[in-house]
Amino acid sequence: MAEHENYWSRRRLTRRAVVKGALAAGAGLGTLAIAGCGDDDDAPADGPSGGASPTATAVKPQQGGVYRGMLALDPLSLDPYLQVAGAASAFAALTYSRLLDFKPGVGKPSSGEVTGELAESWELPGDGRQITLKLRPNAKWDPRAPTNGRAVDADDVKFSWEKFAAKSPFRTDLANSASKSAPIESIQVIDPQTVVFKTAFPSALLLSALASDRHLFIQPKEAASGLDLAKDPRGSGPFMVEEYTPSVRAIMAKNPGYWAAPERPLVDKLELPIITEAAQRHAQFRAKKVWNGAVDPTDIPTFQSELKGTKVIPVTADARNPNVGFGWKPGSPFLDERVRQAVSMLVDRASFIEVFLETERLKKAGVDVQPAPWGTILSGLYGDFWLDPLGKDFGENAKFYQFNIAEAKKLLDSAGYGNGFETPGTYITTAEFEADFPRRAEVIIEMLAKGGIRVKPHVVEYQAFISGYARGKGNYDGISFNPHGGRYDPGAYLSGFIHSTGPTSSTAGNTMPELDALIELANRQLDRKERLATFHEIQRLCAKTQPMVPMGAHQHNIDLTWEWVHGLGDVVGWAGVQYGRHTQTLAHHYWIDNARLS
Amino acid sequence: MQRYLLHRLLLALPTIVGLTIIVFAVLRIASRSDPVTVLLGSAGTSDPQLEERLREDLGLTGSIPAQYVNWVGGLFRGDLGTSVITRRPIVEELPGRFLVSFELGALGLLIALLVSVPIGTVSALHQDRWPDYLFRSMAILSTSIPGFWMAILVITFGGIWFHWAPSLEFTSLGDDPMRNIKSLLLPAFLTALAPTGGLVRVVRTQMLEVLRQDYVRTARAKGLSSNVVTYRHALRNALLPVVTVIGLQLPALVAGTVIFERIFSLPGSGNYLITAVTRLDYPVIQATNLMFGLVIVASTLLVDLSYAWLDPRIRFR
DSSP states (O other): OHHHHHHHHHHHHHHHHHHHHHHHHOHHHHHHHHHHOSSTTSSOSOOOOOOSSOOOOOSOOOOOOEEEOOBSSOOOOSOGGGOOOHHHHHHHHHHSOBSEEEOOEESSOOOOOEEESSEEEEEOOTTOSEEEEEEOTTOBOOSSTTTTTOBOOHHHHHHHHHHHHHHOTTGGGTBTTTOTTSOEEEEEEEETTEEEEEESSOOTTHHHHHHOTTSOBOOOGGGGGTOOTTTSOOOSSSEEEEEEETTTEEEEEEOTTSTTTTTSOSSSEEEEEBOOOHHHHHHHHHTTSSOSSOSOGGGHHHHHHHSTTEEEEEOOOOOOOOEEEEOOOTTOGGGSHHHHHHHHHHOOHHHHHHHHHOHHHHHHTTOOOOOOOOOSSSOTTSGGGOOOTTSGGGOGGGGGGSOOHHHHHHHHHHTTOTTOEEEEEEEOOSGGGOTTHHHHHHHHHHHHHTTTEEEEEEEOOHHHHIIIIITSTTOSSSEEEEOOOOOSSHHHHHHHHTSTTSTTOSSTTSOOHHHHHHHHHHHHOOSHHHHHHHHHHHHHHHHHHOSSEEOSOOOOOEEEEETTEESTTTEEOOTTOOSOTTHHIIIIIOEEOHHHHO | OHHHHHHHHHHHHHHHHHHHHHHHHHHHHHOOSOHHHHHHHTTTOOOHHHHHHHHHHTTOOSOHHHHHHHHHHHHHTTOOOBOTTTOSBHHHHHHHHHHHHHHHHHHHHHHHHHHHHHHHHHHHHTTTSHHHHHHHHHHHHHHHSOHHHHHHHHHHHHHHHHOOOOOOOOOOTTTOHHHHHHHHHHHHHHHHHHHHHHHHHHHHHHHHHHHTSHHHHHHHHTTOOHHIIIIIIIIHHHTHHHHHHHHHHHHHHHHTTHHHHHHTTOOSHHHHHHHHHHHTOHHHHHHHHHHHHHHHHHHHHHHHHHHHHHOHHHHHO
16 A cells, blocks of 8 residues: 555656746746646545456445546437437436346356336237236336426327437338338337237347337427427436537436436546547556546556456457458358358357457456357357357357367368469458457468468458448459347347348348248247247357358457446346447446545 | 739639639539439438439539539529438538637648748747747648648547547637637648748748848947847748738638647538538539639639739739
8 A cells, every 4th residue: 555655646746846946937838737726636546456357346236436447439410319329328328227237247258138127017928919018106207397207107108109210320120111121010008007019920139129229219208399309308317418419428317207217327427528549548647637548458457457446347349249250242252151150160260269359368367357268050149049169069060169270271172263363352451340350350361371371461441341241242353351239139230230131231142041941930939938049049050051151259348447337247238238338347347436535 | 003903803713713613613523423322222211203303403404514504693692402302401510610710720821830930030030040940840740640630630639648538619709709719729830830830941942032121220330129020020021921822721721620620520611522522512512612622712812912012013013
């Protein structure tokens, strides 16, 4: 402790001495010093050094305090039904409640089961053709006009559903009027506390779709008569928007009408500056103006060793599954299954994971990280749905995920490509898919070259990639490198990215009927056990057919936070929640140790 | 003067028409992607019905010339279009954001002037001696160092060495002038770096030229003090060409604030533009570029007029 105090005093003295020098040096540096006289001394100056273990919560959770987080992206619009940006959904998940939510895992990953949010209970009869939901009587709207803290009722749900079905970019996931493959046909208000959704067919995705942060946020019916939710939101979620300045910040206050209030949320306020630049995020974290989410996992050991009073916590990762996709134009070498198998076998997944996730380095630095599960056709973060290709249950097709250059060359030879071949490989070099995504693509290109597949890099702009490759239905030359973000349900992921009719299908143009049939089956099965078995079968089949080749693993499941922050790492949300994964944590578990803070 | 003014205004009109054509056409030539497809494609959904409706709502249907005519028609009605991303009228957001960029650019220019005029003068007065070498080297350095790189250095090392980070609590000028200035000072200082170097060199050169003029020699011969000769006679005349440079620097500074707005989380038009570019938000990109273009046209016009006002030979030519 004494050593720590000395360290802090030394820092303070040094800083002041330099500031004094800077003031004397001239107007320019004086400006810098004045701007720097912020509240960086407000945070505690003592405390234990950072540890590698998850958040310790031996102390009783405390009410009150202000959470200083950040948003890495601007929500842009406060009405989630008007746009697709993930940041908007993440923000909306704090403001609006959904009918259902995913049950988080305590001390282990979430299994993806749902729990009630605005709905106190729900009933899904045997034939799966309708779902009846009972609303919580104690759920209330924002106390400000025009909602004035009134109770949430079934008419609000009906209004929200109709708006979603008419306007949401995600409506084809749920509204049968927008897509025949979507389940919900109509909504019926039974009484102020009860609604019934009628479905066109039984759907195994229905509950998770209602829990998803892409879909049905419940909004007040007052929005039909002049309340502009894009500017002035009124929700029934855990927090109310107190201030939102585009590109600058959002300030949220605890909603006294939230169904779990006053016990939850524990924190009174969220201060969320919008910080898009990594250097700025790092500086704000060092200055204790931002308390978490600012440091990339691979930088955590460095920051932890430099900053006393920080700790590493586990956080929910996105079930992302970056992969190599194939062009299916006539004459493409990738129409031959053996060539795709060879591509998979040329990917050294263990090295790839080590290079990009730096698991060993993090462990050596004392950071407790879980081994990154290998992606199959599904991300390894989909819990029981995922089948470990390194495990005994996968079967013989697991060999196609093993790094084996000799076998890959044999496969290429048998396909008539004994001397290898040249092919274009398309990817983007901007950061839309994450900053190091281009590097990942380039490493895979090097790996393929070892087997004779000479990939000629073909860089396109993000927009061209989305329209020509992600949505290109295989109508392009060579291979492409795709990020494939997680979906609320593994069935939704496979429907969107793998089924031949999916909007961003990897198999359109080279339809695999057996695979399509299995995906359709999995999405109809209401029995979880049967469904799990079908997903495992799909993964075995895809290991052989390789409709797209997973690039390894993609997860960052740790974060660095200051020691007075508690609860962030206590629960792990469902990896299929793409954007609003911190809502549960912030609403129900997050608290600040004010004694340490003061 | 009135005839000259009218002449210049008439010349500005075809420039503005050309500007609207370039701003509109360049996007469609440079990017063949359809913004609505990109918007829904990035969501991983396919909804032809919604796509069609969005295209109609956003004025992206019809032939390109028809879209251009509609867009220009909207400009005359004060309608800059609707953002593809936020689905809000651009006219609600852009003016406020432009003011922030303008304020940042103007503050940067003010800082550049406050630093460059004394330094340029001192440099000229000590020609080919160590203060001159020092200030000229500093001027070259400040012109050569990219401002955004310096911003990253300041933030990074401020964080590492002093556990300091700039305030990100931007407040508008109308709400709290002091907090507003405080949040803009550091980015304005960094914005000022590049123009400061250029202005130092211009001031120095002009001062050297003026100091060699006969009237300065006469003033000295009359027994006026060195300060009076330097500041009242020489500097005032040396600053005339600087006015032109300032007029041309301001639009560049306003447009150049883009990266600083991003780094310092400022709600300016540059930040708005970057977000729009990454999302292919055509209407916002068009409106923002048009605004930047108009600022350049207006400042060029003002410079021309100020020339005429300062130098009667131009307006009577």
